[in-house]
Amino acid sequence: xxxxxxxxxxxxxxxxxxxxxxxxxxxxxxxxxxxxxxxxxxxxxxxxxxxxxxxxxxxxxxxxxxxxxxxxxxxxxxxxxxxxxxxxxxxxxxxxxxxxxxxxxxxxxxxxxxxxxxxxxxxxxxxxxxxxxxxxxxxxxxxxxxxxxxxxxxxxxxxxxxxxxxxxxxxxxxxxxxxxxxxxxxxxxxxxxxxxxxxxxxxxxxxxxxxxxxxxxxxxxxxxxxxxxxxxxxxxxxxxxxxxxxx
Numbered sequence: 001x002x003x004x005x006x007x008x009x010x011x012x013x014x015x016x017x018x019x020x021x022x023x024x025x026x027x028x029x030x031x032x033x034x035x036x037x038x039x040x041x042x043x044x045x046x047x048x049x050x051x052x053x054x055x056x057x058x059x060x061x062x063x064x065x066x067x068x069x070x071x072x073x074x075x076x077x078x079x080x081x082x083x084x085x086x087x088x089x090x091x092x093x094x095x096x097x098x099x100x101x102x103x104x105x106x107x108x109x110x111x112x113x114x115x116x117x118x119x120x121x122x123x124x125x126x127x128x129x130x131x132x133x134x135x136x137x138x139x140x141x142x143x144x145x146x147x148x149x150x151x152x153x154x155x156x157x158x159x160x161x162x163x164x165x166x167x168x169x170x171x172x173x174x175x176x177x178x179x180x181x182x183x184x185x186x187x188x189x190x191x192x193x194x195x196x197x198x199x200x201x202x203x204x205x206x207x208x209x210x211x212x213x214x215x216x217x218x219x220x221x222x223x224x225x226x227x228x229x230x231x232x233x234x235x236x237x238x239x240x241x242x243x244x245x246x247x
Contacts, residue, residue: 001028003229039073059103075137098121148177169195184192188216
């Protein structure tokens with residue numbers, strides 16, 4: 001089991017051959033969205049389809065693609081037996097809320113925070129934004145705290161990252177919102193790789209609505225991560241917070 005970066009780095013290593021994976025029965029990905037291209041390349045290299053699932057410390061495993069059956073790249077699968085899952089806010093996309101025996105009962109000696117995170121009918125607000133398709137599969141859009149509001153429009157970073165990560169020269173991207181004097185928040189893409197900033201922005205505008213497209217792209221050698229391998233977007237927001245500052 002590993003985060004998506006684990007798999008992209010395996011694929012980048014020429015020593016990771018089909019023979020190396022021959023005795024592995026199952027590869028699992030979690031903690032961050034897995035790119036469809038990574039899923040496809042891994043299957044082509046090893047003959048194995050990565051199983052993507054969704055969980056957190058407060059509830060252990062919440063959803064999973066099936067061990068036997070179709071594993072859909074980009075989806076984290078179906079809620080596990082006993083897990084009730086709904087999308088809050090009454091819209092197609094919203095904060096994922098869960099209830100069930102595996103969900104914790106509250107934060108230790110923090111009754112105010114517990115009351116804030118649980119609904120009146122006992123659903124825990126995960127802080128993750130997602131949706132369910134007509135077949136009941138769950139798709140994660142990102143963390144609610146990472147939502148960008150630019151010019152009054154909601155912008156989900158993952159949608160932009162999926163476009164950027166498919167561009168030539170891009171190994172990985174992270175999209176954040178930073179203060180902007182006109183739009184409130186400006187969309188900034190931090191990219192591992194190299195390329196022409198203007199050309200990449202133009203390609204994003206070709207595939208996305210203008211308000212979703214990055215206003216700036218910054219190229220770096222690596223992204224800050226925590227011990228789990230997750231990109232620390234709060235550090236990126238701090239690092240590039242003055243990018244649109246004038247005067």
